Amino acid sequence: MMLMVITRIASRAGGVLSSLCARTPPASNRSPSCQIDTEATIPSYLAKRKPRCGYRDDVSYTHSSHPNHARLLGDMVIRWSAVTDCLEELFAHLADIDNAFVLGVFVEKIRDGQLDDVVSSLAGRTEEGTRDSIRHWVAQVRAARKKRNSYLHSVYTPLEHSDGQSHLYVVGRRVLDRENGTARPNLDKLMSEDLRDFEADLVEIVEQYELLRAGHFPYAVRQS
DSSP, X not given: OOOEEOOOOOSOGGGTTGGGOOOOOOGGGSOXXXXXXXXXXXXXXXXXXXXXXXXXXXXXXXXXXXXXXXXXXXXXXXXXXXXXXXXXXXXXXXXXXXOHHHHHHHHXXXXXXXXXXXXXXXXXXXXXXXXXXXXXXXHHHHHHHHHHHHHHSSEEXXXXXXXXXEEEEEEEEXXXXXXXXXXXXXXXXXXXXXXXXXXXXXHHHHHXXXXXXXXXXXXXXXXX
C-alpha cells in the first residue's frame, strides 16, 4: 500500500498534479494481501502492513487509476488560488498598501491562516456595517481553509476491494482506544461529490467577495 503525502501545491495549473502521477504495477504483480473484503477490514488490513522507507508500495495511487479525483483536486487548488487573491487584495485595501512589492513582502511573511486574523482585525477600523460584512466573509474563508488544508495535507491511500473496485481513502488522525490500548487509522473514502461541492463553495466565496467589494469599496474608516 502506498502512502503519499500531498504537499502544498503551487497555484500554477501546470504543476498541480505532478505529485499524483506514479505508475501503477499491473494487477498480476500486486500482492494478494491488497485484496480486502469489506470496508470494515481496512483498519486491521493497514495495521498488518509494514511501512517502507519510501513513498511507494505495491499499490500506487495513480493519475490513470483515479483520473476524476485527480482532476477535481486540481480544480479545487485553482479555485482556492482565486480565494487567496481576493483575501490579499482585501488586506492591501484595509492596510492602505498600494505598492505591489510592499504587499508581496507582507504576504510572504504572514502565514496563510494568520492573514485571515490580520484582515479581520483591520476590519475593525471600518464602519460597523462594513466591518461586519468583512468579518463574515473572512469567517467563510477560514472555514474553507480548514477543509482545503485537510485535502492538501492529508495522506491518501488506494485500496482494492474484493469486487475489483479501487477506492481512494483519506488517512486521517489515528483513533485511539485508550481502554484497550489500541489505535487504528481514521479512514474516509474520498468522494467526487464532496470535491465538487467544495469547489462550488469556493466559487461562491469569490462571488461573495465581489459583492462585498461592490457594496463597500472604498472601505470607509470609522470616525473616532
